[in-house]
Amino acid sequence: MIIITKKDVTQEQLDHIRERVESAGLRTHVSRGEERTVIGCVGDEERLRALPLLSVPGVETVHSVLKPYKLASREFAAEATRVPLGSAEIGGDEIFIIAGPCSVEGADMLRSTADEVRRAGGQALRGGAFKPRTSPYSFRGMGEEGLEILAQVRKDTGLPVVTEVMDTRQVELVASYADVLQVGARNMQNFALLTEVGRLRRPVLLKRGMSATVKDLLLAAEYVMSQGNPNVILCERGIRTFETATRNTFDLAAIPILKRETHLPVIADPSHAGGRRPLVAPLSYAAVAAGADGLIVEVHPDPECATSDGDQSLDFPEFAGLMAGLRPFAEAAGRTMRSGTEAVGP
Numbered sequence: 001m002i003i004i005t006k007k008d009v010t011q012e013q014l015d016h017i018r019e020r021v022e023s024a025g026l027r028t029h030v031s032r033g034e035e036r037t038v039i040g041c042v043g044d045e046e047r048l049r050a051l052p053l054l055s056v057p058g059v060e061t062v063h064s065v066l067k068p069y070k071l072a073s074r075e076f077a078a079e080a081t082r083v084p085l086g087s088a089e090i091g092g093d094e095i096f097i098i099a100g101p102c103s104v105e106g107a108d109m110l111r112s113t114a115d116e117v118r119r120a121g122g123q124a125l126r127g128g129a130f131k132p133r134t135s136p137y138s139f140r141g142m143g144e145e146g147l148e149i150l151a152q153v154r155k156d157t158g159l160p161v162v163t164e165v166m167d168t169r170q171v172e173l174v175a176s177y178a179d180v181l182q183v184g185a186r187n188m189q190n191f192a193l194l195t196e197v198g199r200l201r202r203p204v205l206l207k208r209g210m211s212a213t214v215k216d217l218l219l220a221a222e223y224v225m226s227q228g229n230p231n232v233i234l235c236e237r238g239i240r241t242f243e244t245a246t247r248n249t250f251d252l253a254a255i256p257i258l259k260r261e262t263h264l265p266v267i268a269d270p271s272h273a274g275g276r277r278p279l280v281a282p283l284s285y286a287a288v289a290a291g292a293d294g295l296i297v298e299v300h301p302d303p304e305c306a307t308s309d310g311d312q313s314l315d316f317p318e319f320a321g322l323m324a325g326l327r328p329f330a331e332a333a334g335r336t337m338r339s340g341t342e343a344v345g346p
């Protein structure tokens with residue numbers, strides 16, 4: 001159930017509305033926008049229906065949210081959510097680019113990649129320290145040493161870092177280094193992990209599971225948000241289908257659908273979707289044209305020697321080319337792109 005207040009609602013009236021709802025046993029979430037304030041109510045709606053809410057001072061309208069996700073639904077927020085990160089925010093006018101290697105492989109390669117990401121206009125650095133690999137015999141990441149390298153490169157370049165957390169037992173450790181906790185496709189329905197990252201305020205980059213519907217993804221976001229963490233960024237990264245020409249099937253339609261269904265920022269991962277370097281740029285352009293708020297892209301100084309996902313990792317000139325090529329698509333979608341020369345840092 002959501003309550004939309006009158007435009008001139010006072011703080012006293014707002015508090016009073018919340019008290020009425022909470023005394024009926026429901027939880028309230030207030031979202032203030034420039035135009036309106038929305039009070040989202042979660043709990044047994046039958047108990048609210050018994051209250052004459054329309055006669056409470058300050059209330060404009062009351063209506064039910066029929067979707068199974070509540071906090072994540074567009075109606076629950078007065079405006080689109082912007083997740084602050086570093087010197088920028090995800091979900092604002094500026095297209096937000098997260099780029100970096102699939103895995104952290106060492107200090108030098110991460111530092112040179114970070115310099116290139118910043119130079120080309122990227123706003124955050126990615127790099128996995130704990131890697132979910134399909135085969136247990138593949139490189140599974142540098143672990144805590146990788147986290148230390150990420151933190152050092154953040155210090156040196158000013159770029160916030162995004163890295164994956166795979167297990168509830170790692171949340172505290174990863175959160176002590178990372179600016180954004182990535183929950184990978186294989187863990188999208190790891191409800192214990194979603195609950196754990198929901199207890200923090202650290203932004204969570206939630207990737208769509210390979211066989212998850214848009215609704216499943218939004219319910220996974222709801223898990224995180226229901227624990228009190230509103231900073232969720234959704235990521236379309238392709239799903240499994242019968243098609244084998246690409247690593248995954250990029251579900252472009254999911255982007256405008258998500259933008260309609262939720263107030264949360266939505267980004268795309270063209271690297272894991274396409275699985276091959278030549279596909280990364282066209283999928284990126286399509287995602288931005290379709291309304292994505294940003295991208296997460298794999299970039300490596302020498303893709304041929306990458307320990308993971310080299311086939312889909314762009315080298316530095318390719319990444320710079322992608323960034324230049326994105327600009328007209330961003331502008332056509334009514335967005336802006338940070339130019340490399342504007343990039344700031346310590």
Ligand code: PEP
Pocket residue numbers: 102128132183184185186207237269272
């Ligand atoms: C990754 O970002 O390197 C990764 C493993 O992604 P996904 O969880 O989408 O497969």
Ligand code: MN
Pocket residue numbers: 102103272298308309
């Ligand atoms: Mn990868």
